[in-house]
Amino acid sequence: MKNILMIATYFPPMAGIGTVRITKFVKYLPIYGWNPTVVTIGEKNIPTYDETLLKDIKDNINVIRIDFKQKNKDISKDFYKALKKEIDGIILKNKYDAVFITGGPFYIFPIGKYIFEKYNIPYIIDFRDPWKLQRINDKTNLIKLKSKIKKISIGRIEKKVLKKASLICTVNDTMTDQYKKEYPMLQEKIYTITNGFDKDDYEKIQPKKFEKFTIVYTGKFGVSAGFRDPTPIFKVIHSLNQKGYQIEFIHVGKEEDKIIELAKKFEIINYCKFVGFKPFKEANSYCKGASLLLLIGGKEKSEQTGKIFDYIGCQKNILAITTGKSEIDTVCKNVNIETIRHEDLNKIEEFIKEQYNNHTTLNMKQTNMYDRKVLTGRLAQLLDKLQ
Numbered sequence: 001m002k003n004i005l006m007i008a009t010y011f012p013p014m015a016g017i018g019t020v021r022i023t024k025f026v027k028y029l030p031i032y033g034w035n036p037t038v039v040t041i042g043e044k045n046i047p048t049y050d051e052t053l054l055k056d057i058k059d060n061i062n063v064i065r066i067d068f069k070q071k072n073k074d075i076s077k078d079f080y081k082a083l084k085k086e087i088d089g090i091i092l093k094n095k096y097d098a099v100f101i102t103g104g105p106f107y108i109f110p111i112g113k114y115i116f117e118k119y120n121i122p123y124i125i126d127f128r129d130p131w132k133l134q135r136i137n138d139k140t141n142l143i144k145l146k147s148k149i150k151k152i153s154i155g156r157i158e159k160k161v162l163k164k165a166s167l168i169c170t171v172n173d174t175m176t177d178q179y180k181k182e183y184p185m186l187q188e189k190i191y192t193i194t195n196g197f198d199k200d201d202y203e204k205i206q207p208k209k210f211e212k213f214t215i216v217y218t219g220k221f222g223v224s225a226g227f228r229d230p231t232p233i234f235k236v237i238h239s240l241n242q243k244g245y246q247i248e249f250i251h252v253g254k255e256e257d258k259i260i261e262l263a264k265k266f267e268i269i270n271y272c273k274f275v276g277f278k279p280f281k282e283a284n285s286y287c288k289g290a291s292l293l294l295l296i297g298g299k300e301k302s303e304q305t306g307k308i309f310d311y312i313g314c315q316k317n318i319l320a321i322t323t324g325k326s327e328i329d330t331v332c333k334n335v336n337i338e339t340i341r342h343e344d345l346n347k348i349e350e351f352i353k354e355q356y357n358n359h360t361t362l363n364m365k366q367t368n369m370y371d372r373k374v375l376t377g378r379l380a381q382l383l384d385k386l387q
Helices: 017-032 051-056 075-092 110-119 141-164 173-182 184-189 231-242 257-265 280-289 307-313 327-334 345-357 372-385
Strands: 002-008 034-041 062-066 098-103 123-127 167-170 190-192 213-218 247-252 272-276 292-296 318-322 339-341
Touching: 002 017, 002 075, 017 034, 017 051, 017 098, 017 372, 034 075, 051 280, 062 075, 075 110, 098 110, 110 123, 110 141, 123 141, 167 173, 167 184, 167 372, 173 184, 173 190, 173 327, 184 190, 213 280, 213 345, 231 247, 231 257, 231 318, 231 345, 247 280, 257 272, 280 307, 292 307, 307 318, 307 327, 318 327, 318 345, 327 339, 339 345
Parallel strands: 002 034, 002 098, 034 062, 098 123, 123 167, 167 190, 213 247, 213 292, 247 272, 292 318, 318 339
Antiparallel strands: none
């Protein structure tokens, strides 16, 4: 059994989608001959708890939690400072064959370069989102200028970190292509390992029961990849309810004032429920009980929201409203989910009416390529090549 040190700011019992990828790697790597040790933030530094994913962390997995006093709004800055003080002691207590570092947040990435230069242990950088290549969405010229200056500084750090990395992973081919284009000299070591779903997570979840035809959306509308605009679906929900259909919309996630205002604007607020943030299991009980799951793409081509894999895991039909050119579209195409453009209101309405009258479920036979166990096997193959 080979040993791998896995460093992540987000890890259970912290809530949020950022914890899932690392958790599933930790769960399945031992199957492929890799024994993980995890270094993450201390429990007292965790802002929001969701203990659901703790079931995947077996008792024999060593989890090292580093406590620190939080001084910055971005917790990863303080974590990196604390990590830098502790890392030598951690490395010297065991023999590690590789180091795996996932982000964002990205402030911890330079620790890989430090470990490699001092201990000659190969490290893997795992991009859940782009760092330097992240899109600037700020609206004012002053904020855009500050963001561009910040990106120049980030670019210098990123280049140094990636140059010494043995492997670089991203979550989709668009991001992989972007980084290969940005760093052509590093093309040979940049790979895609997508996110996915774990069948174990959904088998025992009991679906919530709803009296009406219910469309469920989980997570955020406003994200770094741009605003996921619900205007088309809100217009259609209003139209269908006016025609006598009984359709309810439920948002599972932190309430967003802009979304509530849009619901009022399009006169569907009485058909909406905003239930707030729910832990993983409860959120997916809403999904499993829904008549239809809503997926909305932003304008960022590399966007591949994690909710699509939760939706697939729940085996429910999906209304996917996309640009037609994003990584969300790629996943949908691979598993035979129909996508509809934002502007095609008639097609959105017809899709909902068809589901209203004829409930169908997703065909799971085509989704094995997104199985977390299979995806972890891909990571293990890349790690084995480093030995």
